[in-house]
Structures are given as structure tokens and as C-alpha cells.
Amino acid sequence: MSTSAVHLIDLTKQYPQSTKPAVSNLTLHIPEGAVYGLLGPNGAGKSTTVMMLCGLMRPDAGTVNVLGMDMETQSVEIRKKIGVASQDIALFPTLTAYENLFYFGRMYGMSGSMIRQQIDKYLHVFGLTEKSKKIVHTFSGGMKRRLNLMAALLHQPKLVILDEPTAGVDVQSRNMILDFLMLLKSEGTTIIYSSHVLEEAERICSHLGVIDEGKLITEGTLVDIMNTHSDCQSLEQLFLKLTGKNIRD
Numbered sequence: 583m584s585t586s587a588v589h590l591i592d593l594t595k596q597y598p599q600s601t602k603p604a605v606s607n608l609t610l611h612i613p614e615g616a617v618y619g620l621l622g623p624n625g626a627g628k629s630t631t632v633m634m635l636c637g638l639m640r641p642d643a644g645t646v647n648v649l650g651m652d653m654e655t656q657s658v659e660i661r662k663k664i665g666v667a668s669q670d671i672a673l674f675p676t677l678t679a680y681e682n683l684f685y686f687g688r689m690y691g692m693s694g695s696m697i698r699q700q701i702d703k704y705l706h707v708f709g710l711t712e713k714s715k716k717i718v719h720t721f722s723g724g725m726k727r728r729l730n731l732m733a734a735l736l737h738q739p740k741l742v743i744l745d746e747p748t749a750g751v752d753v754q755s756r757n758m759i760l761d762f763l764m765l766l767k768s769e770g771t772t773i774i775y776s777s778h779v780l781e782e783a784e785r786i787c788s789h790l791g792v793i794d795e796g797k798l799i800t801e802g803t804l805v806d807i808m809n810t811h812s813d814c815q816s817l818e819q820l821f822l823k824l825t826g827k828n829i830r831d
């Protein structure tokens with residue numbers, strides 16, 4: 583078995599008012615250097631799983647191992663090595679792009695010169711150099727989304743966790759983000775990508791984990807999974823085959 587960037591073992595989580603677990607005995611193995619698509623219908627348990635693997639929520643049972651460290655005892659060290667871009671934009675709307683990024687750099691404990699170097703690099707990569715002194719609430723959805731991603735990457739994390747990283751962006755911004763994720767992968771960064779956009783998953787993911795009702799349905803490389811279900815012409819067909827056509831609320 584390849585080295586794990588993330589190993590979740592028998593994770594279970596039930597919310598207090600709920601009658602069934604959001605995540606139930608879930609075991610996932612995310613290899614180092616993978617772009618791992620965490621897929622599932624609405625309410626499948628993706629966000630709950632991501633919150634547990636970031637250390638933002640404690641499981642009722644099971645273990646979370648990230649980059650060889652145990653979340654129970656080494657959560658502070660783990661957080662320094664991961665970057666998380668949530669679906670909800672986590673930026674200060676009344677600060678400029680530069681001020682936002684500087685704030686996040688300080689939060690990660692980076693030196694001023696390292697922050698400035700990283701900000702200049704990423705502003706260039708994401709085409710925002712000219713906008714660095716603009717207030718964020720004047721930004722388009724695509725610009726905010728790119729800035730949100732940059733804030734998660736400044737400290738050069740070994741593991742990047744992205745929840746719907748292209749939600750609400752146009753084709754150009756989406757293309758820029760996806761190309762950049764492939765560049766990160768080529769540099770050895772492990773990426774967890776949670777999304778409902780299956781064409782994107784098909785384009786960038788090396789591995790998939792499909793969950794439904796808090797349980798793992800299938801996991802493996804994209805190629806192996808598609809070969810196993812050779813009757814499916816696309817990831818969307820495969821997804822519907824595995825999770826059914828019923829609407830989830």
C-alpha cells in the first residue's frame with residue numbers, strides 16, 4: 583500500500599439532534615501526492631468528514647491520521663501543515679487583497695519577508711497583482727474564490743483541502759484554478775477535492791472516494807474504478823450507478 587497522507591479509520595460522527603450518524607465507520611486512505619476526489623450526494627457526510635480530518639470536529643469514534651500524525655495528540659502540528667479553503671469565502675471584505683493575505687500569513691506564523699514573497703508569487707499566478715490594493719468587497723466572485731484559495735496556500739501546505747473550490751466562478755477562473763491544482767500536484771502536494779462538479783473531478787482527480795449516507799461506497803484510482811464499471815461512459819454515469827437517482831434533501 584502507498585504511503586498515506588491521510589488515513590481515517592472507522593470514523594463515526596452523529597450530531598446531537600440527529601437520529602442517524604452523519605458519518606458511520608468510515609475508513610479512507612488518501613495516498614501522498616494524490617488528487618483525491620471526495621464525492622457524494624447532498625448530505626452524504628463529506629463536510630462532516632472534512633471537518634474531522636482538519637481537526638475542527640472531534641469524531642465520536644475512530645482515528646484521524648494526517649501526514650503521519652495523530653489528530654488526537656498532534657492537532658497543532660497538523661494544522662501548520664495543511665491548507666483549507668472552505669466553500670464559504672473566508673475573507674475580510676473591508677480589507678484589501680494584500681491585507682487579507684498578510685493577515686493569513688501571520689496566522690500561519692510566517693515571517694514578514696516570507697509572507698511578502700509568497701503573496702507576490704500567488705498574486706502573479708492568479709492574475710491579481712493589479713488588484714492587490716483593492717478592497718475585497720469590490721471583487722467579482724471569481725476573484726474572491728481565487729483569493730480564498732491563495733489564503734489557504736500561502737504557507738506552502740503539504741496537504742490542501744478544498745471544498746467546492748470553483749463554486750460560482752466563470753469558465754476562465756475555473757480553468758485557472760484547475761490548472762494551478764495540477765501544478766501543485768506535480769510539485770507533490772496532496773489535494774483533497776470535494777465537489778459536485780463531476781467533470782472537474784474527472785479532469786483532475788487521480789483517486790476517488792465516493793460516500794453516501796456516511797458510508798464508503800467505493801475508493802481507488804479513477805482509472806481502476808472506471809475500469810471496474812466499464813458499462814459507464816462518464817464519472818456522472820458511474821456516480822448515479824453507485825448512489826442512485828433519488829433526490830437527497
Ligand SMILES: Nc1ncnc2c1ncn2[C@@H]1O[C@H](COP(=O)(O)OP(=O)(O)OP(=O)(O)O)[C@@H](O)[C@H]1O
Pocket residue numbers: 597598599600603604622623624625626627628629630631
Ligand atoms: N450541525 C448539524 N446538526 C445536525 N445535523 C447535521 C449538521 N450538519 C450536518 N448534518 C447532517 O449530517 C449529514 C451529513 O451532512 P454533511 O454536511 O456532512 O454532508 P455533505 O456531503 O457535505 O452534504 P452537501 O453536499 O449537501 O454539502 C446530513 O444528513 C446533514 O443533514
